Amino acid sequence: MISFRQRFGKKISKELFSNGMVKKLSNHQSYVIFSYLAIAMNIVTGFVLIPLITKKLGIEALGVFGLLFSLYSIIAIGGGGWLAASVVKNLVQYKFLKNKIYIFSIYFNVAYGLLGAMIVIVYGYTQKPDYLDSFYFFAAYTMVSFAMIPFYNIMAAELKQAQVAFFRFVQQFLFMLLSISSFYLLAGNSLYYVFSALLISVVIVFIALLIYCTYQFNYTFYFRKIKKVIIYKLLITDGAGYFTNGLSTILLLQIDVLLIDFLYGAKSVGIYLIIWKVPNTLIMLGWRLSDPFAVIVANKLKENRKAEIKAEFFQLERKVLMLSVLAASGYLFLGQYILELWMGATNVPNIKYMYAASAVLIVLSVMQRVYLSVNYYTHGLSMATGLQFIEIVFKCLFIVFLFDLFQEMAPVIGWLFGLIVTLLFYRYNSLRVLSV
Numbered sequence: 001m002i003s004f005r006q007r008f009g010k011k012i013s014k015e016l017f018s019n020g021m022v023k024k025l026s027n028h029q030s031y032v033i034f035s036y037l038a039i040a041m042n043i044v045t046g047f048v049l050i051p052l053i054t055k056k057l058g059i060e061a062l063g064v065f066g067l068l069f070s071l072y073s074i075i076a077i078g079g080g081g082w083l084a085a086s087v088v089k090n091l092v093q094y095k096f097l098k099n100k101i102y103i104f105s106i107y108f109n110v111a112y113g114l115l116g117a118m119i120v121i122v123y124g125y126t127q128k129p130d131y132l133d134s135f136y137f138f139a140a141y142t143m144v145s146f147a148m149i150p151f152y153n154i155m156a157a158e159l160k161q162a163q164v165a166f167f168r169f170v171q172q173f174l175f176m177l178l179s180i181s182s183f184y185l186l187a188g189n190s191l192y193y194v195f196s197a198l199l200i201s202v203v204i205v206f207i208a209l210l211i212y213c214t215y216q217f218n219y220t221f222y223f224r225k226i227k228k229v230i231i232y233k234l235l236i237t238d239g240a241g242y243f244t245n246g247l248s249t250i251l252l253l254q255i256d257v258l259l260i261d262f263l264y265g266a267k268s269v270g271i272y273l274i275i276w277k278v279p280n281t282l283i284m285l286g287w288r289l290s291d292p293f294a295v296i297v298a299n300k301l302k303e304n305r306k307a308e309i310k311a312e313f314f315q316l317e318r319k320v321l322m323l324s325v326l327a328a329s330g331y332l333f334l335g336q337y338i339l340e341l342w343m344g345a346t347n348v349p350n351i352k353y354m355y356a357a358s359a360v361l362i363v364l365s366v367m368q369r370v371y372l373s374v375n376y377y378t379h380g381l382s383m384a385t386g387l388q389f390i391e392i393v394f395k396c397l398f399i400v401f402l403f404d405l406f407q408e409m410a411p412v413i414g415w416l417f418g419l420i421v422t423l424l425f426y427r428y429n430s431l432r433v434l435s436v
Helices: 004-018 028-056 059-078 081-093 095-127 129-157 161-185 191-216 228-237 239-264 266-290 293-302 306-343 356-375 381-401 403-435
Strands: none
Touching: 028 059, 028 161, 028 191, 028 266, 028 306, 059 095, 059 129, 059 191, 059 239, 059 266, 081 095, 081 129, 095 129, 129 161, 129 191, 161 191, 239 266, 239 381, 239 403, 266 306, 266 356, 266 403, 293 306, 293 356, 293 403, 306 356, 306 403, 356 381, 356 403, 381 403
């Protein structure tokens, strides 16, 4: 007799994840497709929500909206991506330890999610009491988001990166649908409608992840003491490098919002979100082109196929450079029209260099990611991390000391100068890794 679990599990596998649009999900192309779909949902959500929030709730509310997501990214420095990289690496290398590694990932991320939720609430209570209800919803979202990470770790270790991208796409699609609907169907007049939609979307995807992983992977959850050697390897031996790199990446992307809010207020954050939304989206799209290359490099270096991976690197470098230049040129010439169409001409800031500087930064940042992907699972990661900290210093210096000159463009121009200094070193480091 076939049990409900067996029948239901097979049905999920066959109908949802094996056929049609999610076929051959482990390859690079499928990963890119679903990543781009998730980004597309993010773009649409931002393009609709940002003017809605600005019009209905004001520029300060928009600043708080961006601030909360930046706060989440800063909290994630202590967990999230860096530990996930360490967990995935060890799940791949040590199959016989997979249950213990998986259980540790659950323990850590659930505990850290609770801590992150507390940080969000305390920050809202002390810094933004007028928006405290929004912070409560966002705290719950933070807790559930970290609880999802172990499932994504399993899927990545089983070479199902495309499924990871698929679930993230679904989450972003649900958030887009629910958050925009709250303004039109529920006459949303507060940010908490937006963040309640965010919470609902992440809970739905969490349940789907739980069901999927239960029936797809042979992992067993049990309460047992985890050996110190495993914890040390995950957090220190392998985790330390990924933590430092994650710290540098998150600070590079999010320190600007927090610093601007602290020094110049939520209104300046709102202005910054408007001028940076399109360039940042183009950069994130560019990053997705090279992200999967990190695993390919690690595997082929391990197999001593250096000539092959070096040829692929040069090919990827040329293609990404061409695409990034096209994207940057489009923003340089059409950026003003896009912003005016999106926000209305009266709501578009007029700041010097906001199109030219952003266009150059798009090219340099996308290429930086190509070089970082080569180093991510190799000994070259430490140098790449150090270079990112140099960029962070430039960003902070421009925000603190040159804000009067460049206004809300200060972090963008600071990052641009940082990349001008570091980009050649990124490329040298990549070639060194591929040649050793």
